[in-house]
Amino acid sequence: MSSPSPVRKRRVFYIPGYDPIHPRRYRELYRKESAEQARISGYDITLSPKKTEDGSTARYGWNVEGEIDGQTTQTTFDVLVWSDIVRDSMEKGILGTYAQLVRTAWAYIASGALFRLMRLRKGPVIAALYPVGMLIGQLLLALLAGHLVGKGLAWATQFLPLGQESTSFAAHHMAASLAYWLGLLPTAWGLLHWFKAKDNKLFAYYLMHDYAYSARHKGANPLELEARMAEFTNEIAQALTEDLDEVLVVGHSSGAHLGVSILSDLIRKNRVPTNGPSLSFLSLGQVVPMVSFLPKAHRLRADLHYLSTRDELAWVDVTAPGDGCAFALCDPVAVSGVAPEGQTSPLVLSAAFTHTLSPDRWKELRWRFFRLHFQYLCAFDRPGDYDYFQITAGPQTLGTRFEGRPPSPSTISIPANKFTGMAA
Numbered sequence: 001m002s003s004p005s006p007v008r009k010r011r012v013f014y015i016p017g018y019d020p021i022h023p024r025r026y027r028e029l030y031r032k033e034s035a036e037q038a039r040i041s042g043y044d045i046t047l048s049p050k051k052t053e054d055g056s057t058a059r060y061g062w063n064v065e066g067e068i069d070g071q072t073t074q075t076t077f078d079v080l081v082w083s084d085i086v087r088d089s090m091e092k093g094i095l096g097t098y099a100q101l102v103r104t105a106w107a108y109i110a111s112g113a114l115f116r117l118m119r120l121r122k123g124p125v126i127a128a129l130y131p132v133g134m135l136i137g138q139l140l141l142a143l144l145a146g147h148l149v150g151k152g153l154a155w156a157t158q159f160l161p162l163g164q165e166s167t168s169f170a171a172h173h174m175a176a177s178l179a180y181w182l183g184l185l186p187t188a189w190g191l192l193h194w195f196k197a198k199d200n201k202l203f204a205y206y207l208m209h210d211y212a213y214s215a216r217h218k219g220a221n222p223l224e225l226e227a228r229m230a231e232f233t234n235e236i237a238q239a240l241t242e243d244l245d246e247v248l249v250v251g252h253s254s255g256a257h258l259g260v261s262i263l264s265d266l267i268r269k270n271r272v273p274t275n276g277p278s279l280s281f282l283s284l285g286q287v288v289p290m291v292s293f294l295p296k297a298h299r300l301r302a303d304l305h306y307l308s309t310r311d312e313l314a315w316v317d318v319t320a321p322g323d324g325c326a327f328a329l330c331d332p333v334a335v336s337g338v339a340p341e342g343q344t345s346p347l348v349l350s351a352a353f354t355h356t357l358s359p360d361r362w363k364e365l366r367w368r369f370f371r372l373h374f375q376y377l378c379a380f381d382r383p384g385d386y387d388y389f390q391i392t393a394g395p396q397t398l399g400t401r402f403e404g405r406p407p408s409p410s411t412i413s414i415p416a417n418k419f420t421g422m423a424a
Contacts, residue, residue: 006395007245010075011277013236015262017253017285018210020087023060023079029377030062030077034389037379043068045393050076066393075393080232082258085224090209094192097205100212101135107215113293116416120335123324124287127369128211134204142191143184150183203370210254214290219297219419221261233262237271244277246397253326253373256286256317257300260332263313264303272312279313280398282391283346284376285323288332295419302422305338308345314399317346318376318386321410322353322366325373334413337420349386350408356380 014026027047034045043066050061064075092100108114108128118125154176199205216222221229239247251259263281266272272279292300307315319328331348333339353372354362358381365372377388385405391398 005245006071007073007397008395009244010073010246010248010392011239011242011244012075012077012248012250012392013080013232013239014077015080015232015249015251015255015259016083017255017287018086018213020083020090020206023081023083026079026377027062027077029374030064033378034064034393037383037387037389040379040381041383041387041390043390043394045389050078064393066389066395068390068394071395073393073395077392078235080235080255082225082228085228086209086213088224089213090206092209094189094196097208098135098139100208101132104208104212104215105132107218107294108211111218111293111295112418113295116418117289117293119416120289120330120412121327124290124327127207127325128290131204131207131211134202135208138192138195138204142188142195145191146184146186146188149187150180153179153183211290214254215294217296219291219294219300221299225258229258229262229265232258233265233271236262237266240271240273240276240279242277246278246280247276248280248282248392248398250282250284250392251286252284252376253287254291256283256332257288257291259283260288260307261300261303264307267310267312268306278397278399281307281313281315281346282398283315283317283332285319285326285373286317286332287326289327289330289335289417292332292336292338293417293419297419298421298423301336301338301420304333304336305340305422308333308343309340311344313345314397314402315345315347316398316402317348318351319348320351320353320372320375322362323351323372323375324369329408329411331407331411331413335416337415337417338422339413339415347402347405348407348411349402349405350410351376351380351386352384356382356384356386358382 016023016026031047034047038045046065048063048065050063060079060081062077064077066073066075114125157175157179160175195202196205236247236249249259249263251257259281288304291297292304317332319326321328329348329350331346333343333346353375357365361381365375380387391401
């Protein structure tokens with residue numbers, strides 16, 4: 001639902017993707033980038049700490065006052081935190097991560113999902129293959145280094161005094177073998193540890209854990225995630241009973257498909273008041289097909305099918321071809337093969353990085369793939385109609401802002417999924 005009247009009070013629930021970092025990161029990103037966008041676009045945004053009912057500073061939220069188009073809007077941000085679940089899923093160690101690699105590759109290859117995903121967008125598939133290739137490369141380099149060190153130690157044993165001539169050959173052979181393995185194993189293991197310590201630059205382990213988390217249950221949500229999603233649903237339902245003009249749910253990356261299921265649960269259980277705030281859903285940089293194309297993603301496919309016809313909310317999906325980590329301009333409902341007759345959402349729009357970023361800025365960011373995946377939450381120096389800060393802190397609801405807007409002409413809506421079952 002959308003309202004033509006100005007938004008005076010808004011609540012935003014931000015659902016991060018698979019991210020182990022403390023949610024204060026998103027507050028600081030918003031603070032920095034909103035100030036830059038306000039400077040560029042000529043409006044004012046002010047952040048302040050969020051207070052809980054007892055007056056203490058809230059841990060995972062902040063308040064925003066926007067002065068845009070002559071209107072003042074008060075917005076309260078909440079980050080729906082599941083970073084603790086992410087961190088727990090990443091505690092696999094080196095051997096555990098390589099076991100994940102084998103299981104995850106098998107899940108996507110054996111099911112045929114990998115090849116069908118490549119028909120949509122090669123970028124996110126390459127991003128998914130990156131940790132596989134990087135981890136295999138690290139293992140080969142570690143083994144090669146260990147082999148060279150081991151060969152060197154084995155060669156050095158020929159100079160050891162190992163008894164009489166009649167027994168020296170066997171003794172030297174045994175010593176050489178022992179020296180080889182004593183060189184190979186510690187060197188290889190040490191180098192693998194070094195690579196893992198550098199993963200904040202390489203992202204191989206991080207991405208491997210990300211894809212493995214969905215593939216572990218072949219697209220079904222783990223129990224701990226379902227429990228957390230139920231908590232999120234309750235929080236949003238409570239906000240819909242408050243004196244607000246809009247409740248806006250923002251799902252970024254993996255958070256987009258969590259948002260689909262959370263909002264579907266909310267509507268199915270009749271928890272959206274008829275005369276309550278406008279309910280809006282903004283999905284950004286979505287990677288829905290990475291999950292919905294897996295054989296046991298019945299829950300997600302059913303939720304996509306259901307949410308795409310509901311008039312209780314306005315759903316806008318924003319991606320950009322310049323984001324190599326997202327399924328850019330892929331209608332997540334249609335490509336998953338579950339589009340119903342009468343589908344009305346999402347409205348698929350492009351953030352058009354090559355147009356909304358100046359040539360110099362685009363040149364600076366073009367090969368920073370992970371930074372570009374967060375560009376939706378950042379300032380644009382040549383902004384178009386997609387402006388994250390006007391959407392979250394401005395006087396229009398999401399539905400009003402994009403009312404009458406046609407989908408991007410390059411939208412991909414061809415069904416490409418082998419698995420379309422929606423019943424577990």
